[in-house]
Amino acid sequence: MTAKSQHYWGADALDILRVGEGFVLSGVDPESAPGHPGGKVQGQADLATGLEQLDEYQERLFAQSRADATHASVLLVLQAMDSAGKGGIVRHVVGAVDPQGVMLTAFKKPTSQELAHDFLWRIRKRVPTPGMIGVFDRSHYEDVLIGKVRSLAPADEIERRYDAINAFEKELTDAGTRVVKVMLHISYDEQRTRLMERLDRPDKHWKYNPGDVDEREMWPHYMDAYQTVFERTSTEHAPWYVVPANRKWYARLAVQTLLLETLEGIDPQWPAATFDVETEKKRLAAT
């Protein structure tokens, strides 16, 4: 298989979108489409092509793990401000592969039971098993984002968490999980437009919560908290990727490409038969 990225992107999305040294979030234009100059129509066509490739990669990875031939798995971590499009990624990118190969978890406000444990307790229970694509819709990063902005934990505990996260993610990658951490980056104005649309449409009211505006009022604090997250946790083993997300087609294509390139790195193969094929054909034919 040849990865999509080699056809449509000037370079690997894993390089273009990666948060490296000296990265400054405010320097990223949420309207931009780095790596994909083709525009919306081309982008949507590319998305459709990529879905087929993602589908095959996922099945190969799953097949290999069933034959005990790999420990590899993928964990896609999605973080973003409200309405940035996490749900659309889950639906249109992740939703295109076989549900049998996906472990999706939407992390909500922690329950009292969860709060009684370390912040990684509920996270650990949902890491993908071999062969699976795990998806976190929000994640342990909430504990250093809203956790910090809203002072839900003492400053020294927040401080401790960055290192705990790095150690945790190192464990994961050492065990064979590719961790792909994505922040979908929309602009302050775009968020107003999207939230207003939810208010305008009765079939979208359920997605709106008055608390969304409260969080929106803390926007600069959130951007600062994200900047710190990037500085403290965009590691060699588990880097962050910031995806400009004002254009939905671009954000979906970019995340799909990050997944495709990650799977390409694993390069899963159909496992060899663990039985003698000719013998089995004879046994079966005799029935």
Added chain:
Amino acid sequence: MTAKSQHYWGADALDILRVGEGFVLSGVDPESAPGHPGGKVQGQADLATGLEQLDEYQERLFAQSRADATHASVLLVLQAMDSAGKGGIVRHVVGAVDPQGVMLTAFKKPTSQELAHDFLWRIRKRVPTPGMIGVFDRSHYEDVLIGKVRSLAPADEIERRYDAINAFEKELTDAGTRVVKVMLHISYDEQRTRLMERLDRPDKHWKYNPGDVDEREMWPHYMDAYQTVFERTSTEHAPWYVVPANRKWYARLAVQTLLLETLEGIDPQWPAATFDVETEKKRLAAT
């Protein structure tokens, strides 16, 4: 919304396919397409139409549950002999709706921990929460199918399980879960063809297991065990549906229609806003 079933089926699939009194499994032709005389091309077009409806029903149900406006959920139980097409149902019917609204569990051979508990222990942990569509790929019925055919438990324990299952499913339906139990019914010859295809294609070898032929050799015993399951557990509150499955397009369409009609019965509505829309518009516009 108008359900698909009213357009394409002569009567409700929930009636046509239901296992009622006097049902005899051997009287069902796996090649047949009851309720849908249109053939494959029409069937595939209907499947595409139905997917959009299923998608909207699922989102409404999910939305309503988020607003605490319903306890309803759906549980699709899939049982079948190997290669009958459970995976295809999960992928092409269930896989077409938003993954955020689906709880899928593939029950494998029980672990030693699971065996140390009652057979329903692992099942209870995976029943759908309100608003969700739960899917069991295999289920507690394995414990009275392979459990019986292979004598994995004493006869009186198997006997006890039918009643335990009925009581358990009554609990579920009393709590608001619609339980849709489907057996995909293929013929003995069709299974040979499908298993042979797995042996013919290296990219399908991983789906084949020599044990599949061992189970196949017990075919008549399995058919008897299914017949008993239907007699003992096709109840008023949680009836069985037998879906002829030699034609994949038909099986998928039939299961989709069973789900559509079930959701139609729930009739989920977009929940009313729990906030004052005009006030929120003003608050948002001021940011």
